Amino acid sequence: MFRDLIKKMWVPLVVSLFAIVLHASGIMAGYEILPLVVTIGVWAGFTSRWAQTNVADNEEDDSGEHVDMSAQVHQVFSEVKDVVIDDGETIRKELTRTKEVVHDAVGNLSNSFHGLSSMTEELHGSMLALIEKVSGEVGEDQSGKQISIQDFIQETSGVLESFVNIMVDMSKQSIEAVERMDEMGEQMDGIFALLVDVKTIADQTNLLALNAAIEAARAGEAGRGFAVVADEVRKLSHHSTKFNEEIRARIEGAKSAIENARGLIGAVASKDLNIAISAKGSVDIMLEGVRDMNENISTSLGQVSIVADKIHEDVGVAVRALQFEDIVRQTIDYTFPHIDRMEELFTNCVDSLSNTDEADPKQLTDRLQELRGCVVTVRDKWEPLFHKPVEQASMDEGDVELF
Amino acid sequence: MPLNTNVDGNGTINIDISGRFDFNLYQDFRDAYKQVDNPAAASYNINMSGADYMDSSALGMLLLLRERAGGDKANISITGCNSEIKKIFSISNFERLFNIS
Numbered sequence: 001m002f003r004d005l006i007k008k009m010w011v012p013l014v015v016s017l018f019a020i021v022l023h024a025s026g027i028m029a030g031y032e033i034l035p036l037v038v039t040i041g042v043w044a045g046f047t048s049r050w051a052q053t054n055v056a057d058n059e060e061d062d063s064g065e066h067v068d069m070s071a072q073v074h075q076v077f078s079e080v081k082d083v084v085i086d087d088g089e090t091i092r093k094e095l096t097r098t099k100e101v102v103h104d105a106v107g108n109l110s111n112s113f114h115g116l117s118s119m120t121e122e123l124h125g126s127m128l129a130l131i132e133k134v135s136g137e138v139g140e141d142q143s144g145k146q147i148s149i150q151d152f153i154q155e156t157s158g159v160l161e162s163f164v165n166i167m168v169d170m171s172k173q174s175i176e177a178v179e180r181m182d183e184m185g186e187q188m189d190g191i192f193a194l195l196v197d198v199k200t201i202a203d204q205t206n207l208l209a210l211n212a213a214i215e216a217a218r219a220g221e222a223g224r225g226f227a228v229v230a231d232e233v234r235k236l237s238h239h240s241t242k243f244n245e246e247i248r249a250r251i252e253g254a255k256s257a258i259e260n261a262r263g264l265i266g267a268v269a270s271k272d273l274n275i276a277i278s279a280k281g282s283v284d285i286m287l288e289g290v291r292d293m294n295e296n297i298s299t300s301l302g303q304v305s306i307v308a309d310k311i312h313e314d315v316g317v318a319v320r321a322l323q324f325e326d327i328v329r330q331t332i333d334y335t336f337p338h339i340d341r342m343e344e345l346f347t348n349c350v351d352s353l354s355n356t357d358e359a360d361p362k363q364l365t366d367r368l369q370e371l372r373g374c375v376v377t378v379r380d381k382w383e384p385l386f387h388k389p390v391e392q393a394s395m396d397e398g399d400v401e402l403f
Numbered sequence: 404m405p406l407n408t409n410v411d412g413n414g415t416i417n418i419d420i421s422g423r424f425d426f427n428l429y430q431d432f433r434d435a436y437k438q439v440d441n442p443a444a445a446s447y448n449i450n451m452s453g454a455d456y457m458d459s460s461a462l463g464m465l466l467l468l469r470e471r472a473g474g475d476k477a478n479i480s481i482t483g484c485n486s487e488i489k490k491i492f493s494i495s496n497f498e499r500l501f502n503i504s
Contacts, residue, residue: 160494161494161496164494164495165495165496167459168459168462168463168466168495170459170463171459171460171462171463171466172462172463172466172467173463174460174463175429175460175463175464175466175467176463176467178429179433179467182430182433266426266429266460267426269426269459269460269463270425270426270458270459270460271458271459271460272458272459273457273458273459273462273491273494273495276491276494277487277490277491277494280490280494
C-alpha cells in the first residue's frame, strides 16, 4: 500500500525535493520572489495534475495507461523547463534595463543636485553683496573713503547742530549789539539834557542882552556904544539857540536811525526755531529708520544663512542618498549568477528526470543519486562567483561621497 | 504783563515769562537783571510755565544773561518748560549751560 502511494506520488515528491534543494542551495537568497513563485507554481501544477491522473489511475488499470502518463509527465517537465529558461532570460533583461534606467536617472539627479548646490552658494554670495550695499556703503567721497547712509545722517545731524549754534550765537551777538545801541541812546538822552542847559544859558544871555539894551537906551547918547554891544550879544544868543535846535534835530535824527537799526538787528536776532526742530525731528526719525533697517537686515542675513546651510546640508544628504544606485547595481549583478545557477540546476534536473522510467524503482533511486551529485557539483561550481557585494543595509550608513 | 520780576529774600531774581518769549521782551528782560548792583553775584530762576513760544532772540538773551551772571559760574535755573520749548533747548544744547526742567 505505501509502496503503491510512493509509486503514484513520485513526481510531486521529486518536485518538492527540487524546490527544497533550490532553497537550500541559496539561489533564493538574492532574489526571492520569482523562484518562490515558480516553485509554488510548479508544485501546484504538478499536484493538481497528478491528483487527476491519480484518480484516473485508481479507476483504471495502471499498467495499460502507464506509458502515456509517463510521456505526459515528460511533456510537462519540458514545458516547465522552457518557462523557467524563458523567465530567466526575461528577468536578466529586465534587471539590465532597471540597472540602466536607475543609472541614467541617478546621473541626472546627481547633476541637478550639484547644480542646485552651486547655485545656492552663488545666491548666498549675491545676497551678502546686496545686503552690504543696502545697509552700508552708498558711495565714496572725494578722498575715496566709503560713506554709508548712517554716516550721511550723522553728518546731517552735525550740520544741523552747528546751524542751530550759529543761529544762537548770531542772536546773542545781535542782542549784545542792541544793548550797545540802547547804551548809545542813553548817551544821547544825556546830550539832550545838556542841550537843555545850553538853551537855558542862551535864553538867559538873550534876557541879559535885552536888559543891557534897555539900560543903554536909558543912558541916551552915552549908552549908544553899549546898545550896539548888547544887540550883538542878543544876536549871539539867538545863534546859540539856533545851533542848539540844530544839534537837537541832528541827534534826534541819529536816535531815530539807531532805533531803526535796533529794530533790524532785533529782527535778525529773532529767528523761528521750529524749522530746526522739525529738521532735527526728521533726522532723528531717519537715524531710527536706519537703525531699524540695519537690525532687520542682520536678522534677514541670519535667516538667509540658516536657510543656505540647510539647503547645503539637504543637498549633501540627497547626494549621499544617491549611493543607492551603486547598491542596486551591485545587487542586480549579484542576482545574475543566481539565475544562471537556477537555470542550470533546473535544466539538469528536468533533463535527468525526463530520461527516467518511473516504473523502475532502481532507476529512480539511481537518478535521485545522480541528481544529488549534480546539485552538489552545480553549487560548488557557482559558489566562487557569488560574493556579497554590499553589506550596507541603509543609505544613512557611512558618509561616502560617491560619483 | 508778559514779564514779571521779583527778588526774594535769598537774593534770587525770579523772572516769570508768559506768552511769547521773543525780542519784544528784551527791554524788560534786560531791566530785570540790570536792577541788581552785581548781576554775577545773584542767582536766577526763570519760570517759563506761562510761555508757549520762544525764538532765537530768547536764546540770545539767555546767553547774554549767563555771560553777565558770571559765565560758567552763573547760577541760572529755567523751570516749567513745555515740550516744544524743551526741544529747542535740547537742539541748541542749552541743557549743558543751564539747569532746565
